[in-house]
Amino acid sequence: xxxxxxxxxxxxxxxxxxxxxxxxxxxxxxxxxxxxxxxxxxxxxxxxxxxxxxxxxxxxxxxxxxxxxxxxxxxxxxxxxxxxxxxxxxxxxxxxxxxxxxxxxxxxxxxxxxxxxxxxxxxxxxxxxxxxxxxxxxxxxxxxxxxxxxxxxxxxxxxxxxxxxxxxxxxxxxxxxxxxxxxxxxxxxxxxxxxxxxxxxxxxxxxxxxxxxxxxxxxxxxxxxxxxxxxxxxxxxxxxxxxxxxxxxxxxxxxxxxxxxxxxxxxxxxxxxxxxxxxxxxxxxxxxxxxxxxxxxxxxxxxxxxxxxxxxxxxxxxxxxxxxxxxxxxxxxxxxxxxxx
Amino acid sequence: xxxxxxxxxxxxxxxxxxxxxxxxxxxxxxxxxxxxxxxxxxxxxxxxxxxxxxxxxxxxxxxxxxxxxxxxxxxxxxxxxxxxxxxxxxxxxxxxxxxxxxxxxxxxxxxxxxxxxxxxxxxxxxxxxxxxxxxxxxxxxxxxxxxxxxxxxxxxxxxxxxxxxxxxxxxxxxxxxxxxxxxxxxxxxxxxxxxxxxxxxxxxxxxxxxxxxxxxxxxxxxxxxxxxxxxxxxxxxxxxxxxxxxxxxxxxxxxxxxxxxxxxxxxxxxxxxxxxxxxxxxxxxxxxxxxxxxxxxxxxxxxxxxxxxxxxxxxxxxxxxxxxxxxxxxxxxxxxxxxxx
DNA sequence: GTACGGTTTGGGAGCGCTCTCAGGAAAGGG
DNA sequence: CCCTTTCCTGAGAGCGCTCCCAAACCGTAC
Numbered sequence: 001x002x003x004x005x006x007x008x009x010x011x012x013x014x015x016x017x018x019x020x021x022x023x024x025x026x027x028x029x030x031x032x033x034x035x036x037x038x039x040x041x042x043x044x045x046x047x048x049x050x051x052x053x054x055x056x057x058x059x060x061x062x063x064x065x066x067x068x069x070x071x072x073x074x075x076x077x078x079x080x081x082x083x084x085x086x087x088x089x090x091x092x093x094x095x096x097x098x099x100x101x102x103x104x105x106x107x108x109x110x111x112x113x114x115x116x117x118x119x120x121x122x123x124x125x126x127x128x129x130x131x132x133x134x135x136x137x138x139x140x141x142x143x144x145x146x147x148x149x150x151x152x153x154x155x156x157x158x159x160x161x162x163x164x165x166x167x168x169x170x171x172x173x174x175x176x177x178x179x180x181x182x183x184x185x186x187x188x189x190x191x192x193x194x195x196x197x198x199x200x201x202x203x204x205x206x207x208x209x210x211x212x213x214x215x216x217x218x219x220x221x222x223x224x225x226x227x228x229x230x231x232x233x234x235x236x237x238x239x240x241x242x243x244x245x246x247x248x249x250x251x252x253x254x255x256x257x258x259x260x261x262x263x264x265x266x267x268x269x270x271x272x273x274x275x276x277x278x279x280x281x282x283x284x285x286x287x288x289x290x291x292x293x294x295x296x297x298x299x300x301x302x303x304x305x306x307x308x309x310x311x312x313x314x315x316x317x318x319x320x321x322x323x324x325x326x327x328x329x330x331x332x333x334x335x336x337x338x339x340x341x
Numbered sequence: 342x343x344x345x346x347x348x349x350x351x352x353x354x355x356x357x358x359x360x361x362x363x364x365x366x367x368x369x370x371x372x373x374x375x376x377x378x379x380x381x382x383x384x385x386x387x388x389x390x391x392x393x394x395x396x397x398x399x400x401x402x403x404x405x406x407x408x409x410x411x412x413x414x415x416x417x418x419x420x421x422x423x424x425x426x427x428x429x430x431x432x433x434x435x436x437x438x439x440x441x442x443x444x445x446x447x448x449x450x451x452x453x454x455x456x457x458x459x460x461x462x463x464x465x466x467x468x469x470x471x472x473x474x475x476x477x478x479x480x481x482x483x484x485x486x487x488x489x490x491x492x493x494x495x496x497x498x499x500x501x502x503x504x505x506x507x508x509x510x511x512x513x514x515x516x517x518x519x520x521x522x523x524x525x526x527x528x529x530x531x532x533x534x535x536x537x538x539x540x541x542x543x544x545x546x547x548x549x550x551x552x553x554x555x556x557x558x559x560x561x562x563x564x565x566x567x568x569x570x571x572x573x574x575x576x577x578x579x580x581x582x583x584x585x586x587x588x589x590x591x592x593x594x595x596x597x598x599x600x601x602x603x604x605x606x607x608x609x610x611x612x613x614x615x616x617x618x619x620x621x622x623x624x625x626x627x628x629x630x631x632x633x634x635x636x637x638x639x640x641x642x643x644x645x646x647x648x649x650x651x652x653x654x655x656x657x658x659x660x661x662x663x664x665x666x667x668x669x670x671x672x673x674x675x676x677x678x679x680x681x682x
Numbered sequence: 683g684t685a686c687g688g689t690t691t692g693g694g695a696g697c698g699c700t701c702t703c704a705g706g707a708a709a710g711g712g
Numbered sequence: 713c714c715c716t717t718t719c720c721t722g723a724g725a726g727c728g729c730t731c732c733c734a735a736a737c738c739g740t741a742c
Contacts, residue, residue: 016692048460053728055393056697076423089444100441103430119389285569357722394698397727
């Protein structure tokens with residue numbers, strides 16, 4: 001089967017390659033008659049421009065990469081990455097771009113993928129999710145001059161001009177305020193890994209929020225690793241300290257915490273109030289329904305892709321740091337606020 | 342910044358473009374001295390071949406697509422797709438290929454993506470997951486002569502020569518046999534959507550497995566849509582029929598069923614034994630630990646990618662239908678088998 | 683009738699690579 | 713010592729597109 005090309009379409013339509021190219025790319029300065037003839041032929045033949053040839057000539061590929069430099073195993077236990085992928089995909093579809101996925105299973109993967117992506121012109125730019133603090137990916141990208149957008153707070157501000165993040169400290173402060181307002185006086189904290197900026201920010205925000213109300217976690221803290229199991233373990237270890245409430249830095253971990261509470265024969269919210277973070281778990285999947293800080297992950301993924309596209313279209317795009325506000329979603333795991341007052 | 346190319350590397354190494362190309366592609370018939378000189382220059386300069394140029398000349402892109410023609414919303418509620426992506430990614434990494442992700446949110450997405458992928462040479466081939474019966478994607482791919490591998494059972498055998506699937510009926514029969522062996526006599530079934538081959542096969546296998554033991558679900562059946570909420574709803578609707586056991590066609594739905602049982606004041610496994618399907622949920626995330634039929638999804642994703650690669654390397658690759666056996670993982674949600682006898 | 687802007691069109695060059703082929707060098711046999 | 717075989721190398725062509733420039737065309741104004 002002979003591949004159709006511009007020249008051939010032009011021959012059939014009685015115009016030149018150049019004119020066909022202009023029609024295909026929707027450029028101005030083409031007469032209506034020529035345009036119609038060409039479009040008819042294209043519809044008739046089902047012609048599609050060849051992506052590689054186009055890339056070679058124009059130095060653009062129409063592909064953006066989504067780079068997730070995390071251990072792959074923990075990746076789909078939490079709905080976070082799925083939602084991020086969804087948002088980025090949706091935006092890519094809208095922009096007629098293609099999304100390529102780069103997951104690293106280990107350090108050597110990271111090396112080989114980075115090497116393959118950089119300088120090969122495979123992608124026009126990438127979205128990178130913040131991984132452990134000190135991860136070298138953003139820095140490598142910056143030095144390679146590959147346009148990229150960071151999702152999450154950069155651990156080093158100089159490394160990336162463009163980033164999209166949630167106000168993690170603010171969200172955690174909301175949680176702290178909520179618990180304080182309900183009269184809880186012995187709050188505990190199950191934090192996310194302290195080698196991630198999200199983990200640090202949520203931790204810090206919660207402590208600060210408590211301090212604003214004259215409260216303190218004292219030694220009622222434990223660290224999880226985002227998994228449900230780690231939340232359960234952490235909660236179990238905190239129970240002897242008799243907390244009357246706990247802020248858990250992710251919903252998935254909060255589910256584990258709820259189980260630990262239930263298995264210890266205690267009840268939520270009567271004995272212990274629980275606030276989660278992310279809002280990615282359907283409300284009716286927990287008993288009681290989990291009060292949590294909302295994190296618009298899908299929207300963030302979407303925004304990351306559109307911002308990246310802006311960078312590609314305009315190399316002088318000014319540095320942009322998008323910050324999403326978090327909101328507290330009050331459900332049942334902390335008891336009733338209004339009726340309590 | 343001037344882009345490095347073969348010619349330039351050749352100049353620096355004192356050889357021709359062609360020789361550099363041979364070294365880069367690991368071809369034979371290059372003298373050791375030339376090879377070493379070229380490799381030294383490449384290492385020194387950090388040269389990477391330009392993907393688009395290579396594609397244009399060789400008609401291969403090194404990119405494979407993963408096509409998931411499903412409503413995106415339900416996509417990441419179940420860990421299934423995440424695992425599939427993980428497996429395919431891992432294999433792609435090993436093969437030095439890039440994985441592009443194509444998710445459809447609606448019918449118009451499907452149209453536009455398919456159009457963009459086909460004939461543009463964007464990808465060398467694709468992995469397609471089976472969607473609702475009657476979905477046109479596989480047929481379109483076949484007619485476009487784009488190599489592809491189907492994950493799941495094709496609803497029409499003629500549409501795809503290559504497929505990778507799990508023995509869904511066999512797995513469901515194992516579940517039926519297990520319940521029968523434990524002396525359960527009033528089994529119920531919460532099935533997966535009947536417009537998917539997996540849904541049909543698991544349903545059929547379970548009914549058949551029961552029949553082999555002289556059992557029947559009678560009217561104790563309900564259909565879910567893979568979500569946890571639907572599992573809960575389905576179980577709640579079945580409780581008045583007083584089943585003593587239930588086979589749930591996915592773990593996520595089984596978690597919902599467990600909650601329905603608990604909320605009705607019944608206990609599992611004493612009042613109702615539960616068997617799930619997929620084995621994708623960590624054992625300790627359910628109470629009691631869920632007995633389930635294992636589904637090696639990650640491995641299936643991996644195998645799909647390697648099979649696709651074989652097709653690309655050898656266009657005459659014989660039709661291949663890979664079928665994975667399922668295994669029953671006995672945990673606690675059906676009670677003890679050995680000690681009961 | 684000529685001159686002049688603006689619009690439309692076609693062709694050349696070139697993006698960086700692979701593939702084929704032919705020629706030169708090295709190695710081995712008579 | 714010459715001829716054949718094998719190994720290695722370089723040059724040419726071409727993949728299908730975009731970008732740029734110059735030519736052709738159009739209508740209007742003088």
